[in-house]
Amino acid sequence: MNTADLIVENARLWGVPTADGPRPDSIALRAGRIVAIGTRAELAPWRGAATRQIDARSASVTPGLTDAHLHLVAWARSAGELTIDPAATLAEVVERLRAFAATRDDAVLIGRGWVAEHWSDGPDWESLEAAAAGRAVVLHSKDFHAVWASRRAFELAGLDERVSDPAGGRFDRDRHGRLTGVAREHAVRPLVALAAPERDRDLARVRDAVARLHAEGITSVHVFEGPEESRVLRRALAGAPGGGVRVLAHVPHAQLDALLSVGIESGTGDDRFRIGGVKLFADGTLGSRTAAMLEPYDDGGGIGMELMSARELRETIARAFAGGVSCAVHAIGDRAVRSTLDAVEAAGEPARVRLRVPPRIEHAQLVHALDVPRFARLGVAASMQPSHAVTDTPTARTAWASRLDTAYPWRTLETAGARLAFGSDAPVEPPSGAGGLFACVARRAPGTSDESVMSPAQRLDLERALVGFTRGPAALDGRGRQGGRLEPGAHGDLVVWDRDLFAAAGDSLAAARPLATLLAGELVHRDASVAAEVGEVSTCRS
Structure with a gap:
């Protein structure tokens, strides 16, 4: 048997099935992938003189997190x-x-x-x-x-x-x-467009941003960049430690014709960089009162703006699907969500099922009850940003006062069978691994009371929140079971946390930090401030 490159032991492994007998607490990695999971004793044959080990000291170990909606270059700048x-x-x-x-x-x-x-x-x-x-x-x-x-x-x-x-x-x-x-x-x-590109400075900024993502436990991103930003991103990642992050890159509407003309389909790429869907804008935002509404805003803000008409959405999505290109549609208001679902349905099931990357709606902040089951039925994922439900609460309570039960409906969509994928929308909100999990579970900011929570019935438990940051987005980027899971054969993208996340009470979850972040088995982040207290990286002694 070949020995492992690295073994993480004494861990509380999330998402690992527990059969009768001792609970698995160790995970072995080799050549960038997980090769074995079991007890410390069961993984003894994988240890060799050169095998490094991390003692997690009973803290949680999860797959690397995914930020499923990020403007990486804009956030870096x-x-x-x-x-x-x-x-x-x-x-x-x-x-x-x-x-x-x-x-x-x-x-x-x-x-x-x-x-x-x-x-x-x-x-x-x-x-x-x-x-x-x-x-x-x-x-x-x-x-x-x-x-x-x-x-x-x-x-x-x-x-x-x-x-x-x-x-x-x-x-x-x-x-x-x-x-x-x-x-x-x-x-x-x-x-x-007046902002002049600064390519050399941008390269350094993006690499610094990637390091900050690693410090949050984020190893994969779904990005939305323009052509110039995409070039900067590819160059920056080529020189980043461990290759930076895994990327699903959605493309602007203006590039759809170019993709179709050369036959590039969604899902094209490799384990590090894949092409996603075409990014379309169905409406604006809640804060600007430009999100498209079925009924007027409660504070007199009209019914918002359609940035693409229902007909334009249908025609564009049908053309994209016919060429194997999926879609990622910005739709915040309930009218925009409905128009997008109508367009996906109109494209037909044969076109939908052949897509290698599922269609998705970005944000879906207000969803009419009649449209909730359509997400699962049509195979449309809901790409949502938990922190928005926290920071938008004052505005939503004013603008959507009469329909808050359908606002930021994570639990409702998840219960109806929709696939959820969570992100930050940085630079609108900062990427935060533990912060995102806390927003899902508490639906409030740390240090505030439950009285501040908008629609508490939409909260998720930690198990479902972790799925939204791991398995959910991995299912959208074409990696299948290779991403977002702790199982043999999966990518060696791991987060060793500084505590047992499931034992973290109250605001303690928001304060959790990654002790170590691994990308393809390579240690890309180590938090020196907690390493001495929580765990260490050492070489096995034979």
Whole structure:
């Protein structure tokens, strides 16, 4: 028998069937894969002089987590941009921008995170002018579906008072019909394009971001990037430790024709990088009141915006499916969710079943009760972000007050047989392994009470939460049983935690940290602050 490269022992292994007899507590890896699971004694033949071992000291060991919705390059770049607290007032945003501008010589100042709902006055040009003294400024809203830009930025983008609203977008205007500096949905495109690529700096930023993912126990990502960002990502991963992360890369709508013309289907790739579906936008967001609704918002925000009509969705999805390309459709409001399910159903079962990567709806934050069973029936996965249900609670309670029982419906969808895949939507929310699990289980922020929980019946237990971050997304990226599981033959992507997750009471789960993260059997993260207390990596003595 060949000996193992590494053995993790004295662990509480998640998802490993327990038969009669001693509970398996050790796992052996060789050549990047799991080769054996059993008790320490049962794995003794796998030990050799060169076998390394990790003593988990009765802490949990899980498969590497997947962030199933991540804008990796944008999140990496955000480390060098102005970060705005969503709770900041207009005056506080202006002061933060003033201080940031004083330290930067960038041609265009980029920031993110503002939320204007609680401001007495809306965002305007004058505020940016006062802070940035005529420089070009582009500030993304927290949900990244609106930007607040300076006059100079509008000028550089070729936009003036004569500009018309594009299809699926809007420029905000004051009561006199003058531009305010805010653009929403598709109207943001010429302003966002002002950010100049910095390839060398981006490579370093992405590699640093990958290290931060490893520190959260995340070994796989499902990303949504533009063409330039995809090139940066591929180059960055080529030079990252252990190859970085496993990637399912969804492609922009604008690239669908190129995929179809050369016959590239969803699922094309290898164990490290695969092509996902085409990313489509059916609507906007809750925060901007542009999510498409079946009934008007409860706070008078209308019924939102369809960024693609029902007919456009049907035609685009049918064409994609015919070419073997799946879809990942941004749909937040219940009308957008229904239109997407209608389009998938209209494409026909023969086209759906031949897809190597299942179709999915991104976010699905409001789902009408009649549409819940359609996810499982049509094989459409729900790609959801647990942290959104926490941070969106104040807005949802205002805008969706009459239908909160159908908002962020994790438990309802899971009970109805839908496949769930969880992620962060970074940079909208930061990627967090334990934080995501805690959001699923508690549906609140650490340090807050249960009284703050919106729709507590939608909470998941830890077992189901872990499935949503492991097996669920692995089933969507074409790896099948090779990913998201602890079993012989599966990829050696593991997280050794600093505690028994299932014994973590209250907020303790949110505080859990990976002691070690392994990608294909390679140690890509080790938390030195807890290694001495929780476990160690050593070489077996024969």
